[in-house]
Amino acid sequence: MKKRVLTGIKPTGEQLHLGNYFWAIEPMVRFSKQPDLEMFMFIANLHALTALHDAASIRKNTYTIVKTYLACGLDPAHVHIYNQSDISAHVELMRVFACMTNLWFMKRMHAYKAAVDTGKEDDITMGTFNYPVLMASDILLYDPHIVPVGKDQKQHVEYARDVAQKFNHQFGDTFILPEPYIQESVATVPWIDGRKMSKSYNNYIGLFDDPETIRKKVARIPTDAIPVADPKDPETCNIFAIYKLFLDEIEQKKLADRYRAGGLSYKDLKAELSDRIISFTTPIIERYAAIDDQMVQDLLIEGAKHVAPRATAKIHDVYAKVGFSM
Ligand code: ADP
Numbered sequence: 001m002k003k004r005v006l007t008g009i010k011p012t013g014e015q016l017h018l019g020n021y022f023w024a025i026e027p028m029v030r031f032s033k034q035p036d037l038e039m040f041m042f043i044a045n046l047h048a049l050t051a052l053h054d055a056a057s058i059r060k061n062t063y064t065i066v067k068t069y070l071a072c073g074l075d076p077a078h079v080h081i082y083n084q085s086d087i088s089a090h091v092e093l094m095r096v097f098a099c100m101t102n103l104w105f106m107k108r109m110h111a112y113k114a115a116v117d118t119g120k121e122d123d124i125t126m127g128t129f130n131y132p133v134l135m136a137s138d139i140l141l142y143d144p145h146i147v148p149v150g151k152d153q154k155q156h157v158e159y160a161r162d163v164a165q166k167f168n169h170q171f172g173d174t175f176i177l178p179e180p181y182i183q184e185s186v187a188t189v190p191w192i193d194g195r196k197m198s199k200s201y202n203n204y205i206g207l208f209d210d211p212e213t214i215r216k217k218v219a220r221i222p223t224d225a226i227p228v229a230d231p232k233d234p235e236t237c238n239i240f241a242i243y244k245l246f247l248d249e250i251e252q253k254k255l256a257d258r259y260r261a262g263g264l265s266y267k268d269l270k271a272e273l274s275d276r277i278i279s280f281t282t283p284i285i286e287r288y289a290a291i292d293d294q295m296v297q298d299l300l301i302e303g304a305k306h307v308a309p310r311a312t313a314k315i316h317d318v319y320a321k322v323g324f325s326m
């Protein structure tokens with residue numbers, strides 16, 4: 001049996017950034033080249049409604065995400081790509097799980113806690129509150145073995161495992177327990193202020209930033225004031241933290257040696273890093289431009305057609321187990 005890999009991404013941003021690339025796109029592209037895996041990649045548009053009530057943006061962001069994945073090398077012949085909203089079983093399963101999840105448990109979820117921390121608890125929508133329940137349904141509907149996520153999503157995959165176990169225990173074996181796949185080395189792509197690179201903090205380098213913008217952003221990375229001639233510590237340097245994402249182990253070691261040897265100018269290094277990023281993003285931008293909207297629409301329709309029977313079978317099984325089938 002092929003192992004299944006599944007992940008989802010919200011169409012909430014106008015463009016993806018390097019954090020998204022190293023966290024989500026790169027592993028999916030890598031997995032998509034392995035013939036022994038079956039891959040699911042969906043656009044989490046139902047989740048996007050927690051943040052975005054603007055039809056044109058959701059539509060536009062959906063095109064952008066799919067094109068970006070393809071431009072980065074995701075092979076559509078080996079991945080089911082679909083819109084979450086095309087498969088109604090996501091919401092149906094959510095209802096079942098919602099009835100098996102206690103309030104105190106949901107209140108521990110960090111998405112909820114982050115919303116509470118803004119001091120406006122009463123303004124939290126039920127969509128935001130329920131979001132881990134929908135995410136568990138997104139996952140468990142397809143019995144994936146591996147779920148690539150950013151570090152901040154680990155808790156949600158753990159909740160999915162918990163609710164799956166609870167269901168299996170109460171109603172009999174139904175769901176596979178998924179494992180989160182988190183690449184520790186890029187679990188959080190940092191940026192200028194030490195915070196993670198994020199759309200929300202507007203501190204990111206976009207995959208589609210033009211060279212001028214990339215150079216400007218890299219120039220703003222703060223560094224220490226150690227003189228050029230003196231040895232420096234790569235591990236505490238923000239430039240190194242970004243640069244190493246583009247380097248293999250040997251290259252990383254060479255760069256670390258340059259830090260320790262002294263004589264390294266941060267200004268030169270920033271120019272070098274900018275060049276590296278630009279030569280990385282340029283071919284992606286070119287391939288992106290060659291993909292048209294029709295191709296994305298066709299892919300999403302095909303993808304939904306492929307996954308629908310599996311999702312339908314699963315929800316029928318669940319409905320039968322809870323007592324809905326006559
Ligand atoms: P953003 O933080 O840019 O607003 P989202 O909140 O939409 O992005 O996050 C989408 C996914 O991307 C999340 O699962 C998150 O774990 C991952 N992610 C976002 N930024 C980074 C980053 N800098 N490093 C690693 N993963 C990230």
Ligand code: TRP
Nearest residue numbers: 007008009010044047135138139
């Ligand atoms: N919550 C995820 C995020 O914010 C997106 C997501 C929704 C997801 N459903 C999922 C990721 C299922 C993996 C599996 O990035």
